[in-house]
Amino acid sequence: VLSCHPDGPSVIENGAYAGKTLREYLEAEGKAVLGKNGAKFTDFPILTKLIDARDNLSIQVHPDNAYAQKYENQYGKTEMWYIMDAAPDAFLYFGFEHEIGREEFERRIREDDLLPVLHQAPVHKGDVFFIEAGTLHAIGKNILLAEIQQNSNVTYRVYDYGRVGKDGKKRELHIEKALDVTNCRRAEEDTHCYPHVASCPYFTVDHLVLDGKTMKKICGEVGEDSFLSILFLSGEGEISCAQASFSYRKGESYFLPAGSGSFAIEGECDALITTLPA
Incomplete structure (x- = not known):
């Protein structure tokens, strides 16, 4: 939805740069569009996407910046999930049910016995999960979610339900690197980000709801500190800046450059607004 990553660059649909990729836009306009808070990043700092999981996704972990930049030449990957919809019995895996040692972790990976010690979290529409780098996790089947993350695609897989690829072989596991980066402590779901939906050194996310009746318009200012990335989870209406x-309509993303000035959103919508923290 919003990406400068080579694995899936976003293409701009309107405005002066329609038809160009987001990276081409940034190369033309310079880092000033990120705002003052973006000066500390060497590349576009965030990536947003929608994930519609029809089946259980693999158990995986992402490294932090220090490890990823040393071994992968990318950012690390801290992320947040906003549950847009889920089946009544849907769940995801989030960290461990209790702390385990590195030796037990490795043994369970190699013996395909990891699931019993993972924390299984039921999910409902509107739930938020903050997945810090080093947290073992997996999205369960029948979940639709929005993901806002660092601009990285570094993933270390440790379990994949025995599935095989087109070549008939099981998908590769990244055991040694996962052992290096995984936090094996008990899961902590409460991240205490109030009043934000999520907040960390890499992004701040706020939730906007317009019901189209008592609350049908919001006005704001895009200052010099940060751009605004607006992901519309539902609804339709008009955005001006x-x-x-x-x-706008469900599933669309708008990028408002730093210093754009006044903006307004009208209509009926559910949206996530991402900015860069100081």
Whole structure:
């Protein structure tokens, strides 16, 4: 939905750069569009996407910045999930049910016996999960979610339900690297981010709800500190900024450059607004 990563770059749909990738836009306009808070990042700092999990996804972990930059030449990956929809019995895996040692962790990976010690969290529409780098996790089947993360694709897989690829072989596991980076402590779901949905050194996320009745318009200012990335989870309406107006609908993302000035969102919507912290 919003990406500068080579594995899936976003293409701009409207405005002066329509048809260009987000990276081409940034190369033309420079880092000033990220804002003052973006000066500390060497590359575009975030990536947002929608994930519709029809089956259980693999158990995996992501490294932090120090490890990823040393061994993978990428950012690490801290992320947050906002549950857009889920089946009544849906769940995801999030960390461990209790702390285990490195030796037990390795043994369970190699013996395909990891699931019994993972924390299984039921999910409902509107739930938020903050997945810090080093946290073992997996999205369960029948879950639709929005993911906001660091701009990275470094993933170490440790369990994949015995599935095989087109070549008939089981998918590769990344055991040694996972052992290096995984936090084996008990899961902690409460991240204490109030009033934000999520907040960390890499991004801050806020939740916007317009019901189209008592609350049908919001106005704000895009200052010099950070851009605004707006992901519309549902609804439709109009967004305006810098003397331009566009219609929005579910699943669309809008990037408002730092210093754009006044903006307004009208209609009925559920949206996530991401900025860069100081």
